[in-house]
Amino acid sequence: MNALIVYAHPEPKSLNGSLKDLAISTLRTAGHEVRVSDLYAMRWKAVVDATDYGPEAANPLRVARDSGRAFDAGTLTPDVLIEQDKLRWADVIIFQFPLWWYTMPAILKGWVDRVFSCHFAYGVGEYSDTRFGDRFGEGTLAGRKALLSVTVGGSESHYCARGINGPIDDLLFPIQHGILYHPGIEVLPPFVLYGADRLTSEDYSDVAKAWKQRLLTLDSTEPIPFRQQNSGDYEIPSLRLREGVEPAGRTGFGLHLRH
Numbered sequence: 647m648n649a650l651i652v653y654a655h656p657e658p659k660s661l662n663g664s665l666k667d668l669a670i671s672t673l674r675t676a677g678h679e680v681r682v683s684d685l686y687a688m689r690w691k692a693v694v695d696a697t698d699y700g701p702e703a704a705n706p707l708r709v710a711r712d713s714g715r716a717f718d719a720g721t722l723t724p725d726v727l728i729e730q731d732k733l734r735w736a737d738v739i740i741f742q743f744p745l746w747w748y749t750m751p752a753i754l755k756g757w758v759d760r761v762f763s764c765h766f767a768y769g770v771g772e773y774s775d776t777r778f779g780d781r782f783g784e785g786t787l788a789g790r791k792a793l794l795s796v797t798v799g800g801s802e803s804h805y806c807a808r809g810i811n812g813p814i815d816d817l818l819f820p821i822q823h824g825i826l827y828h829p830g831i832e833v834l835p836p837f838v839l840y841g842a843d844r845l846t847s848e849d850y851s852d853v854a855k856a857w858k859q860r861l862l863t864l865d866s867t868e869p870i871p872f873r874q875q876n877s878g879d880y881e882i883p884s885l886r887l888r889e890g891v892e893p894a895g896r897t898g899f900g901l902h903l904r905h
Contacts, residue, residue, distance in 0.1 A: 647678045647865070650736035654743040654754035656686045661797055661842055661850075666742045668854055669795070672861045681732055685753045691725065692756025698723055714764030722763060729761040738864055739792045739831070741821075744842070745799075748817055758825055767829040778882050781828050783874030788830030791869065794818060795857070797842035805840070814838055819899045823872055832869040871904040 651669055655662035666682070673680050683690075696703035699712045700721035716722045722730075733739065743750050762768065767787060771780030780786070796818070798805065805814040814836075822833045837860050839845075839853060860867075873879045879891050892901050 647673075648735050648737045649673050649678050649680045649740060650732050650738070651680065651682045651740045651742060652685070652754065652757065653682060654685045654741075654751045654757075658687075660744075661839075661845060662742055662744055664850070665795055665797075665839075665853075665857060668857060669740060669742070669861055672858050676862060681735070683729060683732065683757070685757055688725075690753055690757055691760070692753045694756075694759050698726065698760060710764045710769065714769055717763045717765045726760050726763065729757065730763075730766055733761070733787060733790075736790060739790065740795060741792065742795045744797045745817070748811070750821060762825070762829065776882060777876050778885060780830070781875055782823075783827065783830060783872065784876065785828065785830030790831045791834055791864065792822075792826045792831045793834045793860070793864065794821065794836040795839075796836055797839045799843045800840065802840040805838075816899055822870060823899070823902065827870075827872050833872070834864065834867050834869055873902050873904050 649669075651666060653662070653666045655666075657663060666684075670680050670682065694709055694713075696705075696707050696712075699707075699716035700719075700723070702716040702719055702721050703712050713722070720727075741750075741754070743754055749755070765786075767785070768781065769779070770786055771777065771784065773779055798814070800811060803809055804811045805817070807813050811817070818836055822836070826833050837857060845853065873887075875885065876882075878888075880887055887901050893905070
């Protein structure tokens, strides 16, 4: 298996850094190939601008259209092309990051903004009366799996159904469903570590054991059962979920799970 780790934390000696290093050693010991995109060490450019698209950049800039034109012409910047090649190579992508202000760090969002260009990650497929492109379960990155490994400062109770921060699955939905499932990547249930700021060295041994177990069972872990867009569950072109296909009483983001 080819595993790409996309790592977003500025401190190599951080908890996130330790989890990243453990993932590398665990997967390599198990015989897998591993590549790492250490975004802070790479000094990753996190903002989209016209320089990303070379001669395909229009004035005024139109990011979706121009990124697709640059992708087709092969004029995206070398740093983006390298990351796109890593994603093509990968069977599984592990995202290691802290939850900051209820989402991923800005540098990681900037990686997504630039690497997931039009025609590479979206804007493909047939648009007709029965299909709305190849998206949400289909697409250019189908056949791959992804796993979010997320450290959270607050307690687990803060992120439950009645917790003040909202359910963790709801907070991660824009990443897991909107970014990863959109181009066809199957998303495994996340590895979430709560109370990260209060973790002791004694606690870490149990965390490491649980993390290694998740890593060694990637192949056998069932992905989150998101609904495919073109499976018949959604009306096209409105993309509204058809009435009655959900379990009784289910609401919110949970509507988009098959079971």
